[in-house]
Amino acid sequence: MSKQALEYLQSNRDALLAKLNDFLSIPSVSTDSVHKQDVEKAAQFVSDYLTDIGFEKVEVQKTKGHPLVYGEWLGAGDNAPTVLLYGHYDVQPADPLELWDSEPFQPEIRDGRLYARGSSDDKGQVFMHLAVFEAYMKTEGKLPINVKVCIEGEEEIGSENLYEILQAKQEQFAADFAVISDSGMVAKGQPTVLYGLKGFTGLEFTVKGPSSDLHSGIYGGAVKNPLMALAHILTSMKNEDEVVQVAGFYDGIDELSDDERKLIAEVPGEDFVQSTGIPEVTPEKGYTAKEHTMARPTLEVNGMFGGYQGEGTKTIIPSYATAKLTSRLVPGQEPEKVQQLLVEHIKKHTPKGVTVDIKKEPLSAKAYKVDPNHPLVEKAAQSLTKAFGKETVYVRMGGSIPVVEWIDAIYKMPIVLLGFGTPEDRLHSPNESFPIENFDKGMETLVYYWQNVQQG
Amino acid sequence: MSKQALEYLQSNRDALLAKLNDFLSIPSVSTDSVHKQDVEKAAQFVSDYLTDIGFEKVEVQKTKGHPLVYGEWLGAGDNAPTVLLYGHYDVQPADPLELWDSEPFQPEIRDGRLYARGSSDDKGQVFMHLAVFEAYMKTEGKLPINVKVCIEGEEEIGSENLYEILQAKQEQFAADFAVISDSGMVAKGQPTVLYGLKGFTGLEFTVKGPSSDLHSGIYGGAVKNPLMALAHILTSMKNEDEVVQVAGFYDGIDELSDDERKLIAEVPGEDFVQSTGIPEVTPEKGYTAKEHTMARPTLEVNGMFGGYQGEGTKTIIPSYATAKLTSRLVPGQEPEKVQQLLVEHIKKHTPKGVTVDIKKEPLSAKAYKVDPNHPLVEKAAQSLTKAFGKETVYVRMGGSIPVVEWIDAIYKMPIVLLGFGTPEDRLHSPNESFPIENFDKGMETLVYYWQNVQQG
Structure with a gap:
């Protein structure tokens, strides 16, 4: 037929x-x-x-x-x-x-x-x-x-x-x-x-310090720098082995089976180094780049900004600093739950001297x-x-x-x-x-x- | 007269x-x-x-x-x-x-x-x-x-x-x-x-990852995120007690004498909390905010940017991330030497998977x-x-x-x-x-x- x-x-x-x-x-x-x-x-x-x-x-x-x-x-x-x-x-x-x-x-x-x-x-x-x-x-x-x-x-x-x-x-x-x-x-x-x-969830958070940009000479040493505070919060979220440090993030995820690792290994993979121009791949410890991209959750900063962005130098302590985060999820992870874990982590790791505003991204997917x-x-x-x-x-x-x-x-x-x-x-x-x-x-x-x- | x-x-x-x-x-x-x-x-x-x-x-x-x-x-x-x-x-x-x-x-x-x-x-x-x-x-x-x-x-x-x-x-x-x-x-x-x-010195550094912005779903897990790498580098430079962690940064500085601490204490100080709207001051551990602003060196991020900065979400791994740093110096610190210490620190703490470009600020002062x-x-x-x-x-x-x-x-x-x-x-x-x-x-x-x- x-x-x-x-x-x-x-x-x-x-x-x-x-x-x-x-x-x-x-x-x-x-x-x-x-x-x-x-x-x-x-x-x-x-x-x-x-x-x-x-x-x-x-x-x-x-x-x-x-x-x-x-x-x-x-x-x-x-x-x-x-x-x-x-x-x-x-x-x-x-x-x-x-x-x-x-x-x-x-x-x-x-x-x-x-x-x-x-x-x-x-x-x-x-x-x-x-x-x-x-x-x-x-x-x-x-x-x-x-x-x-x-x-x-x-x-x-x-x-x-x-x-x-x-x-x-x-x-x-x-x-x-x-x-x-x-x-x-x-x-x-x-x-x-x-x-x-993968599913996804996301949020944006803004670290707030002084009510306006300040002269770094006059206020440096008294006022927490929101950019540095933001860096500290982000650093607390993922270690240098690309393992997410947010409590509960990996809960409910099945470990990759040998069968699935085999399936993934059989896929002719993109040569990430060649196609993206990076010096080397950096997957989560214990996984190949293919395994991580296909089957492990990720947490990425998609954008970040604060303070002076023009040419040369402007000696300020900025009023605020913002980062945008998204996480790609695998089966077993609930988008809303992971989003809430991220919120709690950020709040817990906000250093003294600043406050934080968190905006949850309304779109999500399992x-x-x-x-x-x-x-x-x-x-x-x-x-x-x-x-x-x-x-x-x-x-x-x-x-x-x-x-x-x-x-x-x-x-x-x-x-x-x-x-x-x-x-x-x-x-x-x-x-x-x-x-x-x-x-x-x-x-x-x-x-x-x-x-x-x-x-x- | x-x-x-x-x-x-x-x-x-x-x-x-x-x-x-x-x-x-x-x-x-x-x-x-x-x-x-x-x-x-x-x-x-x-x-x-x-x-x-x-x-x-x-x-x-x-x-x-x-x-x-x-x-x-x-x-x-x-x-x-x-x-x-x-x-x-x-x-x-x-x-x-x-x-x-x-x-x-x-x-x-x-x-x-x-x-x-x-x-x-x-x-x-x-x-x-x-x-x-x-x-x-x-x-x-x-x-x-x-x-x-x-x-x-x-x-x-x-x-x-x-x-x-x-x-x-x-x-x-x-x-x-x-x-x-x-x-x-x-x-x-x-x-x-x-x-x-105070004197000052400064630099700008850019963490470079992939040659262009990448889809975070496809490349997340293979490619080091330059924004996260930048956050790690910054976090390595100053701890949460506001103590600079750059090796040699404090070399050559005289400890504050009791006389000078007394002089500083006598100055009617600005109420930093009230004038700047911050929740609390965060001076270097062991010093008052007045002491730190007047007489201790500082290291500040003046600006930082990379990736998507518009409204909502854009699920990318950005190609690069930039930070601008300046340090205010006290007697005993040589601007060029401190600048070089910062350069070395950044190079040493750049994680694998990215490279770093450093632009020294030409102006400096003792x-x-x-x-x-x-x-x-x-x-x-x-x-x-x-x-x-x-x-x-x-x-x-x-x-x-x-x-x-x-x-x-x-x-x-x-x-x-x-x-x-x-x-x-x-x-x-x-x-x-x-x-x-x-x-x-x-x-x-x-x-x-x-x-x-x-x-x-």
Whole structure:
């Protein structure tokens, strides 16, 4: 059955690329109100496509912000599994425009890559799903399984309304599992299943000293320096072995199993020294850099400021100093609990002579992890291996995708993260692109995958 | 003899205030090239005044920047002492203008204070000296001692050319001692002799990590965070008892004597908690806040920055982090040596995974201290006590006045710091002012002082 769909994709390749071209040409930049109509146009594109293929109950659902496109095809019957497919049709802004080698919304193929804003994140990957559904419907008149499609227009602005929608539409969106193609492979040509994401929590704290900046000659020796106090607090939070010193931070975390260490070791890793220009990696003592980035929690200072920042010298004791912290979490850690532990640690370690103001970051996410041996994950790996001709690797990622946690929390269903991007795609940056080869092999993977899932 | 001079000052008070008004009306802002001609006009004012009084060899000496005014009166003869009087006729900019209650260059007397830019720093205090010389010359036809006057126009821009001039003019400027009135009393009505100033040295260092900002989810755990590394370095430099941990930092410093602790204890101290809004003072362990600010070296972070500083969260590991440090020095510490100790400490405490770039601040100054029992200092104290009707206190100050160190280093003569400002003068700020009472009592002090010095 999958053979015909594959043939369809091959023989209609030019038409599909032309159609993708139309999709990518719509500047659906969700953060910029100038593009409000473009965002709606992109939603309409998805909606029209679904209707054309033969999906039912297709609608552009209004939200408080940009619309969400829903459509379903449930013709596989009650005995076939139902998948909820999530993706997004909105994109990041293209600025700075002058750094693009071709127009961001005039797709161009160069050296085997399709250059356009959204080619990888996420319009290109959404389109691949739609094209595969088209291939099945045009050749078989049906899909191997039941499908519910949910493509939002606010992912690049924090999915502001999605959580509420997911809660409200539990009946409509109900499914046996979810698939999300909004991530990447560890290297081009290296099929990858992502089976875990980190959560996160964060806060900002400001150490307050004198009510205004003071002359360091006159007040130095009487007044605690807020910058130095800030440094002391930060230093108390993590030792030089990169072990977090916040009491309770690691509570509830499972130690890495030998199996998982082996899985991680098998992933062809990025050479961090080469790709980032650092002198050497500095993972938590007892772990490799790959283990720490993928599977251990982190605590990072993302920004810090206070006092004089201009050229030369200004001999002041500044009035205040601020640091922004985020922590990436692994399964077993509760975001709110970790945030509270950080708050308590900061308060406890604030030296005398200053006070501290703490602002909790309202957004947070729990870590997500699916059993890498789950049949739906194994089938994804088998499909990838077959399409790409190479053994699939299993990775966890240090990043966070809030929608994953939300689907997990509300729907309690397994989520298969099947991403076809590559590390060279330059997401959110000028010259975003996507390898044409992954367009072909990605669609091939999806054809195999739905088939595999159907066969149970 | 001083009686006549005092009477002259009293009976000509209005004329003198009117003349001071003319001087303060010249916007001699040295940092702003728009005011170049005003700066020259102020120099000419000083020069004309000296000529009118009867000074000789009066000249507006050109420099690479703004001119220096020189004049001398050596009629007291070879047996009388010669003083070198230093001051400056340039002022800070008046911005922000909207915060002034009256025009900065249209002097106005309100509530016993003369409001104008430069009223305290330093045109007002320079003028007092000139008026006292006038009083002596008009009544006696001579001064009690020989006087060389050196009034520069670049103090507010770091006395850029003064060091070179002081070196070049050693013969012309030679004297037995120097007097500088460019400082203040510890409180209005509390006559004060300043017998010590701190020196300073400084540097800026940048902790460098990855070649660009990185995604904290993907790289957290592999890459050392430069902000955290910076915090570790700073924390290693000073403990929570405010004791500097840099090896050799305190070498060569004399422990505070009981006599000096007593002198310091007698000074009516600023209530640091009240004036700065801090919860409590935090001096070096074993010292009071007054002792530390006046007589112990300090190490302060003046500014610090790196990473994201906007609103909310940006989950990056920043590429670099920078801190600016200055240290205030006491006698026994060599600025260049301390600077080098700081450099070595930073290098030694830079954690692995990052590198560090250090920029030494080129300006530095040694501490200055004169024996508080020196007869020229005692005479100053006696004169102050007589004029203000209150026992004079002796203080050391945490600030630095580079010219003091330069005169000390090049001329090796005692320097008497006889300042009449008050803590409420708002130097460098909007609404700078000077108490009219100190104008009168300050001139009275100077009349007594020259007399006292003459009597040997």
